[in-house]
Amino acid sequence: MVMAFYYILLNAYGTIPHKLVETTLKTYHVPEQFQKLLQCYFDKFNMCFTCGNFTTDWQRLEVGIVTGCTILVILFSAAINLLIKSAEKLHRGAVLASGIQQAPIRAFMDDPTITAKSVPEDLVELTDWARMEFKSAKSKSLVLRRGRVQDWFCFKIREDIIPTVKEKPVKSLGKWYRVDLNDKESVKEMLIQAETWMTSLEKSGLPGKYKAWGYQQWGASQTALAIACLRSTRLHC
Structure with missing residues (x-):
């Protein structure tokens, strides 16, 4: 237990x-x-x-x-x-x-x-x-x-x-x-958040090099952090 x-x-x-x-x-x-x-x-x-x-x-x-x-x-x-x-x-x-x-x-x-x-x-x-x-x-x-x-x-x-x-x-x-101890909802939220951010970046009107910088500095790092949290923080019983 x-x-x-x-x-x-x-x-x-x-x-x-x-x-x-x-x-x-x-x-x-x-x-x-x-x-x-x-x-x-x-x-x-x-x-x-x-x-x-x-x-x-x-x-x-x-x-x-x-x-x-x-x-x-x-x-x-x-x-x-x-x-x-x-x-x-x-x-x-x-x-x-x-x-x-x-x-x-x-x-x-x-x-x-x-x-x-x-x-x-x-x-x-x-x-x-x-x-x-x-x-x-x-x-x-x-x-x-x-x-x-x-x-x-x-x-x-x-x-x-x-x-x-x-x-x-x-x-x-x-x-x-959550009560079901399932990461499905967390994965869905992560995908929705990443899609929302990428859409906002695409519609921002920034030149291509600034979009690439934004993706590297924030989008990729935030997504990688979310994936790392899903992999590392687990309870065992």
Whole structure:
């Protein structure tokens, strides 16, 4: 039997505390001069609000990252990785019929998939410690036994029952998981998306060399990524 839990954070980019980033830099032994440089950068994050004729004073921001800033995306990934690895060290993943033991958590950025029953509670505790919020309504669970989805078991975090993929499909690490565990719908969506994009490119009126550039830089890469997700992200039971 395989259990999977798709963990969703509420507005992770906008609510990640700067203190968590600071702790991450210290934990990963980033040189002190770089820590001070980044701290000075964070200290300049200020915001004010205007309502009618009244404008507030400048308020220093203590949470959130700036969209479009390359270094902050890296720091965000490192901070989320710190939370995930802290929970991962406490548990072992599921053992497959072949004897291979899976990692208890697989994640990309703030999109973790958990395959150990007791990990979610510890991850929620770490999320609370970091002053971030877990979104139970958006999270999903999946229980497989002999290749079929089961509904007799539900993940429960505190008082919240986590919905299953029977209620609504979930997308994790680039792949859709549905109750029938079939990729036919995902393949259809990928083909429709590729056809729509190619049609738009063809009707754009751009010269041929720009169409070729657009196909190489976006169309081919996006299609290849979708195919890779369909091939690589599979659950075994």
